[in-house]
Amino acid sequence: MSIKIMADSASDLTKDYFSKYDMEMVSLTVHLDDTDYEDGINITPKNVFDAMRNGKTPKTSQVSPHTFKNIFTEYARSKQTLIYLAFSSELSGTYQTAKMMEAEVKEEFPEADIHVIDTKCASIGYGLVVLNAAKMAIDGKSKDEIIEDAKNRALHMEHIFTVDDLEYLKRGGRVSKTAAFVGSLLNIKPILHVEQGKLIPLEKMRGSKKVLGRMLEILEERGGNFENQVIGISHGDDLERAEKLAEMIKEKYGTKEFVIEYVGSAIGAHAGPGTLSLFFLNKSFK
Numbered sequence: 544m545s546i547k548i549m550a551d552s553a554s555d556l557t558k559d560y561f562s563k564y565d566m567e568m569v570s571l572t573v574h575l576d577d578t579d580y581e582d583g584i585n586i587t588p589k590n591v592f593d594a595m596r597n598g599k600t601p602k603t604s605q606v607s608p609h610t611f612k613n614i615f616t617e618y619a620r621s622k623q624t625l626i627y628l629a630f631s632s633e634l635s636g637t638y639q640t641a642k643m644m645e646a647e648v649k650e651e652f653p654e655a656d657i658h659v660i661d662t663k664c665a666s667i668g669y670g671l672v673v674l675n676a677a678k679m680a681i682d683g684k685s686k687d688e689i690i691e692d693a694k695n696r697a698l699h700m701e702h703i704f705t706v707d708d709l710e711y712l713k714r715g716g717r718v719s720k721t722a723a724f725v726g727s728l729l730n731i732k733p734i735l736h737v738e739q740g741k742l743i744p745l746e747k748m749r750g751s752k753k754v755l756g757r758m759l760e761i762l763e764e765r766g767g768n769f770e771n772q773v774i775g776i777s778h779g780d781d782l783e784r785a786e787k788l789a790e791m792i793k794e795k796y797g798t799k800e801f802v803i804e805y806v807g808s809a810i811g812a813h814a815g816p817g818t819l820s821l822f823f824l825n826k827s828f829k
Contacts, residue, residue, distance in 0.1 A: 546625075546686055547625050549569065549627040550567075550569075551568070551571060552569070552571050552581075552582035553637075554669045555670050555804050556667075556804070560674065564680075569606045569611070570583050571603055572603060572604045573586055573812055574603065575590075575599065582807055583808070588806060590808070591812055592811060592815070595711065595816055603813070608640050611641050611644035612648060615644055615655070615657050622654070624686050625657045626658045626680075627641055627657070628673050631661070631664055631737070634741075641659045656686070661740070663698075663740035664702070665702060665810060666807070667820065670775065672696045673693075674802070696824065699827055700822060701737075701822065701823050703734065703765075703821045705819050706732075706817065707779065708817060710815070711815030731747050731749060732748045733748075734754065754819070755784070755791065758821050759791055762823060765826065766824065766825055766826060767825075768824075772824050774789070774792060774802075776819070776822070777819075779814060779817050779819070780805070781816075782803070785803050806818050
């Protein structure tokens with residue numbers, strides 16, 4: 544029986560990817576206007592970004608224990624292998640909930656072939672790990688091969704991103720009120736990255752024009768073999784800027800394949816409109 548790959552909506556992969564590669568998806572919840580929405584199902588990133596531009600503050604919550612228990616039980620009963628590659632445990636409680644439900648289901652079904660992996664990744668960086676695992680499953684690779692590759696790929700996935708307005712990070716507790724106020728006055732654009740699953744400020748740039756060039760420099764400093772890897776870019780309702788970044792990379796490094804998508808509703812609710820993120824494998828990936 545085939546191996547099924549599962550991911551959550553924080554991978555920022557659209558439903559088309561899940562359908563094309565026959566993957567299972569679970570959704571984080573977005574709370575907006577007193578209504579709960581399923582990320583990637585019945586709310587679009589643009590809905591969220593437009594609401595934020597109008598002064599609203601969407602909230603998010605992790606995948607429910609009930610959802611995980613139902614899915615894990617289904618796969619346990621059918622004796623099918625399930626590999627769930629999860630959103631970073633440092634950014635959501637979803638992984639921990641999944642692990643609890645995995646243990647609970649395996650008490651009833653000790654032979655259940657269910658594996659829950661913390662990718663420590665987010666957005667399309669996480670999505671690229673998931674897509675590669677799905678392709679390996681389709682190609683008939685073994686469970687151990689898929690898990691080993693996913694862990695290795697996730698460990699070496701770089702996340703470099705910037706936000707358009709520090710106010711959204713302030714609301715999420717990522718920067719202080721003073722930093723957000725001063726940053727807005729001085730047109731400061733922060734560049735951040737993900738380190739061991741956490742969002743870490745890297746440096747600050749004055750003005751948005753310099754940011755793309757600096758992201759390209761960081762790409763060169765940290766990465767390699769750009770012609771033969773898929774580069775990921777996600778954007779907060781700014782496709783033009785995302786495509787410009789892709790074109791700069793293509794011209795300089797000859798990269799052939801990109802995955803360019805919206806920052807999804809759940810992650811976008813914290814990062815805000817104008818976010819731009821770049822994902823690639825670093826030099827130490829083998």
